[in-house]
Amino acid sequence: MQQKKEFLKLLSAYAPTSQNKASYDEHVSKFAKRLGVDEIKIDNNLLENLFEKFILNPKPIIISGSAGDGKTYLLRKLFSEMSGDNRSWSNDYIPKLEFNGKNITFIKDFTEIEKSDKIKTLINLYKSIYEDANELYIIASNDGILTDTLRYALEEYPNFRGLLDLIEESIDNAGESKELILLDLSQTSSSKNFELLLKEILVACDRYESDCPSLHSDEIFCPIHANIEMLKKEHIQKQLISIVRSCDLNYQHITLRKLFMLISNMILGYKGKNRIFKSCEKGIEYFKKMNNKSDASFYHNIFGDNLPKSKHEQSPFRELRELRIGYETSNYIDDFILYGDIESRELYHQELDNIFFDFQTFFKQRESYLENGDVKMIKDSLILLRRHLFFNYNHKIQWGSITIDAKDLIAYKHADKFYKNVISILRNQPKVSNTTIKELALGLNRLFLGELLSKDGNKRLYIATSLTGTHSKLSSEIIEDIGFNKRGSNQGIELKLLNGFDNEYCKIMLNIRYDSKIIASLELDLHMFEFLERISEGILPTSFSVEYYERVLTFKSQIVNYLLKNQDLEESFFNLFTLNDKEGTLQFNEILVEGDGYVYEG
């Protein structure tokens, strides 16, 4: 009899339960073999990328990143690619090979080797960079350990200073230096990995688990296959990828191991004692008795609602929960969910029906809410339906005169705009549109001035400060204004895209140009972009993000400091301003002091 191939058991080994068997590369292969299925693998082009770079310019390689990002795995593939022997890889403590006339030593995991070997490796790495170009090192390492070891060895080996600086700079720049290739896996795209991984897992589910009874009978409900069906839909995948991308855009990299955990939990999770189902049988059995199918919906699983609270505060659930999907909403959306069936029954069921949700129960909850003010049950239903609306989003919903848009259902309302108007543009062109710059300028102006400047205040950037310090929230004086519309000008606001190792991951910097050089930079992650856009729309700074407000004030402080130290101080003057509250415009009041002690108005 053919062995029952238990793919879901393999998948469950990646789930965030205490029996997380999939922590180690070696164990997974054996486990998969035992279950009769192939390992789950993805090809995100990093190997090709890395190998190509190496061929073009053979330099030492450091692969760094967090645990679970696939450093050692990547190193193993590289070893194979250079025709290394698999057995030698497994058996040798420090495998070596010869390639293209160079002797290459592989450090599988810098963290795991003996301390003396660590120092030896660093000495040899140093030599291979600064002295002999025929001996090369390829090292997989957790960043911290590498730089820490270098730092602690500085006393004995002061020449390590150069190497330490080089490595730190390479991590910052994610680009290339002349002396080494540094691939920091935490600066690669999680969303791309997610996309590839999800597809791979869905394909495997089809391949190995098509004998689930629910697929042959409408009466049987399998929570696992219910999730699989939904996850196969293209528009749902699109939404999923975009939310993982939001994490990337906030420099919150989700490691490969965590992505495995996420998808495994999405498909197999349920709010119950064991947290996940390891097989369809168990899932089907469970829901024969219970009624609440939504307990197993990926809408909840993706946020780890089925897991203990401690997991909520860890990756990947922490980053995804910050998006507040299910909690962000608008009055219109909730109105639609609560009462939309009254006038627009067809549209209502078209947009809201889903396999996890029982509307009969919901309408009873609604009655209870309207008559007794009973909120608890209906709250949970609202969360599920809001999530449904978000993940099923295909196009705006027109409900009478009201438009329902996905961006109202997520904490980052401008995520789409950031991706389309900034990132996608800068990938192909050197500049973003003037409209985008003006929106950002208005946000910055309101923060710099500490005033609700009118919407017209987006043509110049006002560098404002208080009289006694550069970091304050309220300003009294404008010491300079910077224009940004003119061509060929030596000043302006510029957005610059810095590419990561692959072409997916990138960083955006907002630079201030003055006197033809960049005098200050602000890291523009998604959160900062959202913050500036919302200020531009009229919110108060502290109502969204105290932390990002601090960053903007520090940024302003740096600009002011530059101007104060480099200004031409022939005259003494004070350029004070107040805001005309009615019109939101600036009124200036200039006081000039002549050298001989005469004060007059500017």
Place this chain on the structure above:
Amino acid sequence: MFTKASELKSYKIRTPFLQELIWFHRIKSDQDRELLALEFLNVCASHAFEGQLFDKTLKRVRYNKAIQVRNILYNFPELESIVNSSKDESEKWEQIEQLLKEKLEIPYDYSYLKERFSSVDIFYHSVSLLKNASLGMDNSRRWTSKFLFPFSFETLFVDMNNKKENFDIDRRFFSRGGEILYMMISRAKNVDRLKGLMVDIFQNSEENRRWNNIYRVFQGEEKSIESETLLGFLGIESHEVFDRLVNDLITLFRSNIAHNDFFYYFSSITSFYMVHYILTIAQEHQNSTNKIIYPIELLAPKSDHVRRASRQIYKINEDSPIEALKIALNNYFLTLKDITDKDVLLKKLNSELNYSNEIEEDNEEIELSAIKNRIWKKIYLKVKNELIPIHRVLLKGVGLASVKKTNSYRYLASDEWLKTLVLINIDSRMPFNDFVDKLYNKYGFIISNRHLELLRDSYAENDFKKNEDRLFDRLKALGLLENKSDGYAYVINRYGRVK
């Protein structure tokens, strides 16, 4: 120590010495962080104008009173209505000059004002400008306790009482704490380097030239400078705490920030060191060479072992001067037990401890312990009122002590304090763990579970680990920490150093 008692006699102190000999004379609890820094800068200005900044041999100072200018800025509420009235320019000027003249006993002449300002409006805007750049405007203190922001040595003046006749310098807010601070700094090893930096910032600043210029416009003929006053008393000629304070100040003043941004940070770190000195000396007098420790909480959601340790040590630290005084007094009285002659004894008590009391004269017998108790009472009262509260007043002012979420004070690090620590202790970047280690090794700040060895009681290590994690999160939230991946977390100073 008691050899210096004769010097102390010049201060007309009416209570027994001991606190002054051990620490200094003096600081009082109305002198907060800002006032401490202002008084200090006033001393700096006085000596700097004679080219003798931080000359430790100088024992006197001349404070600037600037009465004529201050009368205009802080004693002239009627100005606004004059400006808004419908009179013509010359009438307004007349009214202004007249009112200003009448306010003070000394009839200053203000007729120069109309020559120097193009209009009454401009005069009014200029006055508002300086008032907006002043300290102490939002409290209800007298007008003579409002100060212009210390843009430079020129724009400083001393605290006075507002009695019409004399405008004496008043020791309520400028209680000499700033003078002591000045003397500590002058006696440090590295002070010459600091001198150069402070002269650049406070005497030769290009950035603040315009403030000097506008301030001068307001000055009349009066050069009201207080005649020379004796500086406070600091018995110790040199100390490691002085050196460390100056080193931190040098690092601070080398930061690449605007000149006016220094004031907050520098007032914070000097206030901390003032308290730290008090505790260090107290510790030395208890024959202990232990490090002074401060278990510091990063605000926890509920009370835990960190808070408990912090509260406990806070109380111990706060009361340590009392312990030190007790021991010192006991030791002193041990040296007296062989004296049999009452007159000799009383003379010694007077000259060394500044103690005299009719009761003693009347008594036939020498009752050492009774005398000691009477002296102790006075000493205890004085230290309770003057020195003990400083721990709370100054540390609260810098953001290191708080009652938030609990009902007694403990060490709690505020955002502002964290920013100060980062600015001073990190040149450009430092691994997070190294930073936490540095804070312990250098200042005695216990934040992490790695540094619990000096705590006598045992506390849950886990609570301290969580405390360290909260520091991590807080630094990240302030934009002071970058965390790329496992263990690669750096605390960052985005400003860097200049010189």
